């Protein structure tokens with residue numbers, strides 16, 4: 581690029597997340613073997629691959645719950661060298677667990693506003709308003725007073741989404757959040773799946789975030805993915821957008837789409 585051109589004066593926005601030659605090893609088990617990946621601001625990425633391929637490992641790295649054994653992870657252009665709890669100015673990364681992980685003795689409102697109550701910088705009225713907006717965004721307005729045990733599993737999941745819509749008050753910066761969803765539709769009926777899939781898209785928009793979804797569920801892949809990667813044997817075997825995923829004849833994707841026992845992904849190699 582011409583360094584004297586006007587556009588060269590604007591610092592480019594870095595990718596929200598970047599994996600550079602990233603590796604994770606557990607003893608001799610190489611779970612990620614020098615993978616590269618870029619997530620742009622506002623993008624929704626779906627990571628697919630068979631069991632044990634390392635999909636949750638990618639989420640744990642992004643969430644700062646684990647460090648790579650090689651290579652670099654950058655968030656907002658900043659190399660991540662410490663676990664999240666040890667970082668002074670951590671990036672805004674919100675992990676929605678497979679299990680909703682709500683505190684059973686607290687009301688729905690107290691669960692959704694947990695961090696706001698804990699850090700105590702806002703008035704009670706302000707917290708109630710934010711909690712109410714977050715619950716309305718997931719279609720559960722007016723249930724603040726209920727206990728999690730009074731809700732169905734699907735509703736509890738939606739409450740955990742509402743919690744992810746609330747920015748942690750201890751984070752002083754205004755960077756785009758990263759939402760991580762680990763198997764968000766596992767074990768749900770098809771209608772509940774659709775509701776959660778719509779919520780993933782909506783939550784990403786409402787939080788003005790990027791998101792990474794790990795899923796085996798075809799409807800979830802189809803309805804939430806913009807970009808996709810297929811992980812197997814420690815490396816990404818395929819990457820592309822949703823339209824390309826539907827039509828590619830890449831043998832890994834073909835086998836994953838069809839669920840066939842025949843193909844390059846075999847248990848002995850996993």
Ligand SMILES: Nc1ncnc2c1ncn2[C@@H]1O[C@H](COP(=O)(O)OP(=O)(O)OP(=O)(O)O)[C@@H](O)[C@H]1O
Nearest residue numbers: 606609611629630631632633634635636637638794
């Ligand atoms: N604490 C650990 N110690 C040793 N090996 C581990 C540890 N955590 C994960 N692994 C290994 O890392 C590999 C990837 O695990 P990971 O949970 O990321 O896979 P996955 O693709 O999310 O699988 P699934 O779809 O079944 O959840 C597995 O082979 C697993 O045994």
